Amino acid sequence: MSIRQISLIGAPTDIGAGARGASMGPEALRVAGIAATLAAHGLEVADRGNLAGPANPWLPPEGGYRHLAEVTAWNQAVHDAMLAELRADRLPILLGGDHCLGLGSISAVARHCRERGRKLRVLWLDAHADFNTSALTPSGNLHGMPVACLCGHGPQALVEMSGAVPAIDPKWVRQIGIRSVDPGEKRFVHEVGLEVFDMRFIDEHGMRHAMELALATLDANTHLHVSFDVDFLDPDIAPGVGTTVRGGPTYREAQLCMEMIADTGRLASLDVMELNPALDLRNQTAELAVDLIESLFGKSTLMRA
């Protein structure tokens, strides 16, 4: 019963990032053929174009946050656009844009699940936990804080966006591929009990076991949201991101991760974030992201029963 109607929503901004360029991510994914690739799988794809929002003023933090007003405006636009597609029973794909927009996206998903009486599972594929707060991070870049905000820790305008505080319970989240967490952030992740399958776990137990655990206990009433930060991938294969961290999943591990998500048939919304064409080589990271998204929607090497 997986959803066959897809809506692409571009969010061309780097308002929450520490490097410029993720604002060009949506167009790079289009150039890499995301719409045609999904259509070739029999999906009906509507490209809604790009959202609009404030320019990036590139200022230092104020009260612990960089660009909070602009970040709020962009996230509200993302929230409203995602919610409209969800209410129309379509599967929205957010083309980022930096990962601060995961806040608006998942706030909409959480609101939708509340309205429909559905359970929510969030898979956060990332090199980073994105669980910082203004007290814990010196940079003030909001792309390091969306998961904390969703769990009720952050500036009021962001924390309240879903219409309930907190928007989600940390128990609904599974983080995969994590390998860079600030010391204070590490303590906070433990304190709230976030379930993290970090690279050490994947090295020791394999991607297969990590995904089996991350996808356990999904049922027919569960909405599965995937928030895919492209820096999840090893920088050797995915150089086009602002915050590369060595030692990420290989091509095959990433494919297996996506294929196992596809096998659940529960995927109902997706973010593709932090792609930075200014740092990419001939669009190879965008092409890789599209290749992996194809697997997420059911491409497999051989026919399987």
Ligand SMILES: [Mn+2]
């Ligand atoms: Mn991230």
